[in-house]
Amino acid sequence: MTLKNKLLASTVGAIALMAGMATAEPLRIGVEGAYPPFSQKEADGSLSGFDIDIALALCAELERECELVEQEWDGMIPALIANKYDAIVASMSITEDRLRLVDFSEKYYQTPSRFVAAEGATFELTPEGTAGLKIGVLRGTTLQCHVEKAFPDADLRLYNTQEDVFADLVAGRLDMQLNNTLQAIDGFLNTPQGEGFAFLGDNVDDPECLGEGTGIAVRKGDELAAELSTAIAAIRADGTYAAINDAYFDVDIYGE
Amino acid sequence: MEPEQSFYDYLKNISETQSPIDFVLIYDNLDRFVDGALVTLQLTFLALLVGGIIAVPLAIARAYRKPFLSPAIRVYTYVFCGTPLLVQVYLFYFGLGQFTAVQESFLWDPILSSPWWCVMIAFTLNTAAYTTEFLRGAIETTPHGEVEAAKACGMSPYARMRLVVLPSAFRRALPAYSNEVIFTLHGSVIASTVTLQDLLGVGRWLNGRYYLAYEGFLTAMVFYMAIVFMITFAFRLAEKRFLGHLRPRETPQPGAARVAA
Structure with a gap:
């Protein structure tokens, strides 16, 4: 359970990178902080995770000073548009809906999403089979879009953070939840909390809602998108990406 | 449906060309906001009703300083008035x-597993605590003469309470109670943090679904303002009816008119 401010983006701290820094304004990056192992808060309040490391690596590649700005998930895009930060590195999928409001870099990873329910659950993932079932997802995600479209009769519960979703799944308030498979494994199933729970059904196949990979969002027309795409390609090529990837996952999560 | 069609086109035109706010989206989702408003009203007024009923005996026990009971109630009201409603809801939920x-107890299903019940219990205990304290104040300030008159008429303590003390205390508590009603309405937004689709919940749903910052909150705000307006209006009528004897007279007294003439 997190008791944190709702809409106020709190500046987490400037992180100086490398000697001989470029003199430009620091690049402000919006991150989430409640989505382990992609983005999480350590006991001392510092941020860590795959998204955070990628963000810092990209800053180093661009030779820009960076500042991480924490923002709760459902205000992520509005805060970007309101100029609270310049880019979002928060496991955000590139979807049609979002492309109407923001631009994206090329993807920096791509992993599927899948339902999680109590071990041995036999829910049928059809509109009839899920009617009345309590399904929890993070508010304002591609998964909300998918559940509303594919399972209109389910009792959809929307949460502020993914940690709250897991808490209610464990408490028995939810029949199942849907999110990114890697996050579900490392943030829940492989933790003591996730004992007795397992994946249900196949990976979700819904490109219209779920998009094609996870990118870095920037404001419409910002040339930062192209710079970030080049930087992603560069850290892929020089082994930085692989090093970060291997620190968190057994497989390369970049996808095809 | 010709006029509605043209109104819709008008909204569409405004939203696309002039306004930063997407009115069409709000219009298309108005039914969700109405549902949300019903959840908000249900939570607010059910909590007020049950909380109000609980508060009356508690306030009497406090006002007459019943041993053991009064200090115990004071601890309860102190805890619930002294801590934020959000914390209370999180504790229950x-x-x-x-x-x-708790999960295995008989209370879990269907009470404590449901966000609606958790919110309802927290809201009810919260408003009961506030209502107890100002109702106690109103009972304590009952004019001594009214009680003496009731005694002189031979009323039993129960009849005195029912016919004299309480009606008089309720009247004096009325203005303070209108604030309590509005605060409870404002506090009801907390329901949206535990997945209930109340008015703010619908606003957040709309913002989350379409990645917006204003549309959902602004629409919810207009709905809240309309509800507050109706509450204020109802209390003004009630005060006119029940506190009429305290208002300055509107018509000049017959005697005064004669003097002027």
Whole structure:
């Protein structure tokens, strides 16, 4: 359970990178902080995770000073548009809906999403089979879009953070939840909390809602998108990406 | 449906060309906001009703300083008035939900597992605490003469309470109670933090679904303002009716008119 401010983006701290820094304004990056192992808060309040490391690596590649700005998930895009930060590195999928409001870099990873329910659950993932079932997802995600479209009769519960979703799944308030498979494994199933729970059904196949990979969002027309795409390609090529990837996952999560 | 069609086109035109706010989206989702408003009203007024009923005996016990009972009630009201409503709701919802003993008890299903019940219990206890304290104040300030007159008429303590003390205290508490009603309405937004689709919940849903910052909150705000307006209006009528004897007279007294003439 997190008791944190709702809409106020709190500046987490400037992180100086490398000697001989470029003199430009620091690049402000919006991150989430409640989505382990992609983005999480350590006991001392510092941020860590795959998204955070990628963000810092990209800053180093661009030779820009960076500042991480924490923002709760459902205000992520509005805060970007309101100029609270310049880019979002928060496991955000590139979807049609979002492309109407923001631009994206090329993807920096791509992993599927899948339902999680109590071990041995036999829910049928059809509109009839899920009617009345309590399904929890993070508010304002591609998964909300998918559940509303594919399972209109389910009792959809929307949460502020993914940690709250897991808490209610464990408490028995939810029949199942849907999110990114890697996050579900490392943030829940492989933790003591996730004992007795397992994946249900196949990976979700819904490109219209779920998009094609996870990118870095920037404001419409910002040339930062192209710079970030080049930087992603560069850290892929020089082994930085692989090093970060291997620190968190057994497989390369970049996808095809 | 010709006029509605043209109104819709008008909204569409404004939203696309002039306004930063997407009115069409709001219009298309108005039914969701109405549902949300009903949830908000249901939570607010059910909590007020039950909380109000609980508050009356508690306030009497406090006002007459019943031994043991009064200090115990004071502890309860102090805790619930002294801590934020959000914390109280989180304690009932996330706090109790973590204990296996609670999950296995008879209270879990259907009471404590449901966000609606958790919110309802927290709201009711909260408003009961506030209402107890100002109702106690109103009972304590009952003019001594009214009680003496009732005694002189031979009323039993129960009849005195029912016919004299309470009606008079309720009247004096009325203005303070209108604030309590509005605060409870404002506090009801907390329901949206534990997945209930109340007015703010619908606003957040709309913002989350379409990645917006204003549309959902602004629409919810207009709905809240309309509700507050109706509450204020109802209390003004009630005060006119029940506190009429305290208002300055509107018509000049017959005697005064004669003097002027």
